[in-house]
Amino acid sequence: MSPLRILSLARRIITQCLRDKRTFGLIIIVPSIVMALLGYFYTASTTQVVTIGVVNEDLGLGSVMLSHDVVDKLREQGNITVVELSRADVNQSLKDKKIDGAIIFGPGFTEDVLVDQTVYASIVTEGTDQGKSASVNMKAHNATIAALTSAMQGGAGFSMNLSLPAMPAGNLTNTSLRIGVLNQDEGLDGIILSDTLIYELLEQGNLTVVSLEGPDVNQSIKDKKLNAALVIGPDFTRDIYEEHAVNLSVMAMAPDPRNISAYQQGLSLLSSKLQNATVAALSNVKKNDFTVNVDSSVIYGDGFAMLDLFAPYLLGVIAFAFIFIFTGVTFLRERSFGTFERLLVSPITRSEIILGYMLGFSVFAIIQSMIILAFAVFVLNVKIVGNIYDVVALQLLVTLVSVNLGIFCSSFAKNELQAVQFIPLLILPQIFLDGMFWPISTLPNYLQVFSYLMPLTYANDALQNIMVRGLGLGDVLIDIVVLLAFAVVMVALSALSLNKRLQ
Template sequence: MIFERILKELSRDKRTLALVFLAPLLVLGLLYLILQSNTNLSARLGTENVSPNLMKQLKKNSKINLVAINNKRSISRNLKKYHLAALLKQKNQKLTVTYQNADTSLTAVVKENLVKSITKDQIKSIKSKINQSQQELNSVIKSLPTTEQKAIESKLGSKKNGNSLSLSEKYIYGNANSSLFTAIAPVLVGFLVFFFVFLISGVSLLQERTTGTLGRLLTSPVKRQEIIAGYVGAYGLLAILQTIVVVIYAIYVLGINSRGSIWLVMLINLLLALVALSMGLLVSTLASSEFQMIQFIPILIVPQVFFSGMFNLSDMNSFWRIFAHIFPMYYGGDALIDVIKKGAGIENIGIDLLILAAFAVILISINIIGLRRYRRV
């Protein structure tokens, strides 16, 4: 009897069935699209005064898009202006590559293909010099004494060694040993703030409804906007405290290196918390139990992980890149990466901040309108 009753209840609960059967397919599909595109990543490499021979080898790499740099701007400014993964400079036989390292996957692409190109260039140069040396030796070996032959061989050997390329590496963010945590930490901080504020605010308002507290408020003279303002204010204060604790812990305890202002990091996370708060309140009005509230997580929260900046989307299908723009974490993650990894100022992330603020305003307005369904007369 219990078995049959539970099966009947489940068959009537369309949300649970969707959670069980469709949500895993959604998550797996997104993982496939993102991870599959990451296997074909290409990186933008700036080049300045690089020898023609090495340029030819670099152009043969399909995973490197070359950008010629010919200005007096600083390396960091050129990296930002041209959206470069790295900048390669050459002075005589010394190569210096500066990695932005904001995305370690792009850094890995440049490293792998740069080493291949330099190796091929050196092998080609050595072969050329060996052939040239052999021809020179063959032409004079019969006409010169042994002592002079040795002098020529010594000269050619020193010339060959002096022409080999050397490569030094520099990093704008992090270092050569940057871990996976270092790469995703800026976005992870924002996502954790977003997720927990969403969960706490949504479940709390749901409890207010199920216990009748919200119903009593709605029958009182209190206006709907005042009710929402009260919830946003109270949980907003909690979100502010949580944001401060998380950001301070991440930067000063875990040692996440922030090249930008910590106050901007705080501001971005506060806006994310406000969006999560208003989204949690909205979802709680659509759910009738805590279980139904949790059912929204795979649909609304999990996809935001994939589009938050933890994964590189540059080689992803254009449709899915456009689809990513409907998620608040896309803009929050973009702003956090720009500030923490690239040292961006508020003028560089102004659009992201405005969009996050717009998300919050729209969701709060929908919340106010949505309370009409609970108004009792």
């Protein structure tokens, strides 16, 4: 085997690809455009303005008009526009996309709240945009709770400002929460108000409260045994009586970009239960001017935007897909031009031809993969907590799998159209089942089996652990071993298919 002949063949492939403008565009320009568009989409989706229509038919009770308080709280929230409507205009405004949702207050809204202690309000959304529908429901729900909490406290005189972290979307629904409580409250002269708060939390219903010890908090959230953890400090009761302040800390994981609707619903539900429990716990405290402070923290992804959380999936999927297309089409063109026949009459051996093609395609695949990574880091400013070189190593491993998969599939195609038809067969199922759009654990069991047979599942898991959680290569060793196994299998299959073509 001659390394010079292998390098010579690889150099010919590289030179030929560089002269082809279409190939140059596929390698450099197209991935950059796709990354830019996706970057804009995930950046814009987190800052979108929601327009809510308000139908206010509330007749009030005397001089009290609680619906006005709810509307005022709506306007105080960010990225929201409030417009007034009549009930007859709601459906048409939604159909014309003039509003994203509407909240309707009936004639007896204030009376029902003050007399019957029951809230009746209707929220209507258009329904085709899940993100905006969830946002409308969350903003309306939070505004209602904030307004009614302030009104019902009346002379109690404390304001409530809850700032909660992201809720993990794993198995979360909008009707059930599993909350851990780390109670460090030392009380004051035998009074321990934290016990009352926990009791009132349990009284909320649809809530499981688990007692935690100090070391258990982070690990329980990491293991997804809990949706969140409530930490009550040692001076909780003392701060209430002496400082007139309620200090709590809520811990959770970063939001799951694949299920924003569940995250927003869970966040709204937790906010509601904490506020109700705090109000109930403080109802017998004869103090005024309380301020409720809830500090938030996250274990992973602190300060991350939606794009930062989704970037690991984009890097793996885009690199894998474009490298597969490039390798498959270019290799097919080599066959169509009769290159193999001319190589067979030269001194180069079959094994040298196989290695030469792999090396030539791998050079461009690596360049393309590095362009995608560089665009994400330097243009889109994607945050990477872990080591950038670990990300590079994983990208190279994904490249090796994709190149040889492209060579293998191309040997079964007779023209470029047939080569492209492998995309819906091999690429799209991986995109939908690799955990990019929804957690694998939420898929039916038979689909989970297919998910774990696909290389992108392990590539995305490893990239997310390094880029978001800050782990190292040693922590994702299982993913690396599986990807190496895929790479070895793909190299063997591509070599066999190429060798068969040369015979």
